[in-house]
Amino acid sequence: MIAYLLGELTEGESILIEEEYLANEEALGELMVIEAELYDAYARDALSPERRRRFEDKFLATTEQRSRLEFSRALLRQPRPKQLRATKPAAWVIAVFSVFVVAAVVTWNNWPAPQNPLPATQEATVAPTRVVVPFAIAGNVTRSASEEHVLVVPTNAEAVQVTMELEGDTLPPFHARLSTPEGTEIWKNDSARPIEFPDNRHVRMEIPASVLPNGHVILTLSAANAKGDFEEIQAYSFRVKLGLERK
Numbered sequence: 001m002i003a004y005l006l007g008e009l010t011e012g013e014s015i016l017i018e019e020e021y022l023a024n025e026e027a028l029g030e031l032m033v034i035e036a037e038l039y040d041a042y043a044r045d046a047l048s049p050e051r052r053r054r055f056e057d058k059f060l061a062t063t064e065q066r067s068r069l070e071f072s073r074a075l076l077r078q079p080r081p082k083q084l085r086a087t088k089p090a091a092w093v094i095a096v097f098s099v100f101v102v103a104a105v106v107t108w109n110n111w112p113a114p115q116n117p118l119p120a121t122q123e124a125t126v127a128p129t130r131v132v133v134p135f136a137i138a139g140n141v142t143r144s145a146s147e148e149h150v151l152v153v154p155t156n157a158e159a160v161q162v163t164m165e166l167e168g169d170t171l172p173p174f175h176a177r178l179s180t181p182e183g184t185e186i187w188k189n190d191s192a193r194p195i196e197f198p199d200n201r202h203v204r205m206e207i208p209a210s211v212l213p214n215g216h217v218i219l220t221l222s223a224a225n226a227k228g229d230f231e232e233i234q235a236y237s238f239r240v241k242l243g244l245e246r247k
Contacts, residue, residue, distance in 0.1 A: 003180070064137065064138045132158065133152075133159070149239070151241065164234070169231050
């Protein structure tokens with residue numbers, strides 16, 4: 001699939017791949033994941049020179065694609081905990097550590113047992129990890145089907161984190177509204193889901209995956225004018241493609 005995305009396959013091999021992922025939702029989702037991993041590999045400089053050139057030709061041609069690359073680079077810039085360099089301990093360190101271990105063992109053996117020990121079968125409850133799908137979008141309402149953005153939402157996703165590119169200099173506060181092309185409202189943000197303003201060119205918000213329908217939707221962004229009234233500044237259209245049907 002990597003070779004297909006980078007245009008390294010023959011025409012016949014590409015047709016076989018396309019027939020598989022166009023007819024299989026799971027294969028399409030896997031292809032989207034591999035595409036995202038290609039962006040991460042490029043950001044880490046982990047591709048060969050030839051594949052870097054192919055990637056730049058195919059995946060850095062539009063503003064949206066370059067925004068996806070910036071998203072991968074932003075993840076790489078997140079601070080990581082520093083690792084201590086392993087060194088050979090001195091003899092006095094070993095001696096002190098040995099005394100500490102002996103003291104700890106003696107203290108443990110003499111420590112009083114808890115009054116109400118937990119049953120041996122009781123297990124700690126671990127909170128499940130939230131599955132949030134990142135989605136970057138730029139430009140106003142798309143009228144060409146070939147340029148339409150597609151949002152693939154896996155079955156286990158809880159939310160979609162949408163990053164929207166602003167076309168002008170606009171300041172918060174913002175309101176967002178998701179609707180069908182006919183104008184029926186599907187979702188709008190509230191105080192419990194504030195819209196973030198990470199820089200002067202983008203806004204970011206979370207939309208619950210449970211409200212997203214299969215098909216075309218329009219995400220409208222409004223900002224406060226000089227009088228404090230909210231008016232529409234941009235509208236983004238895309239198509240939602242859900243995973244397997246929710247039970």
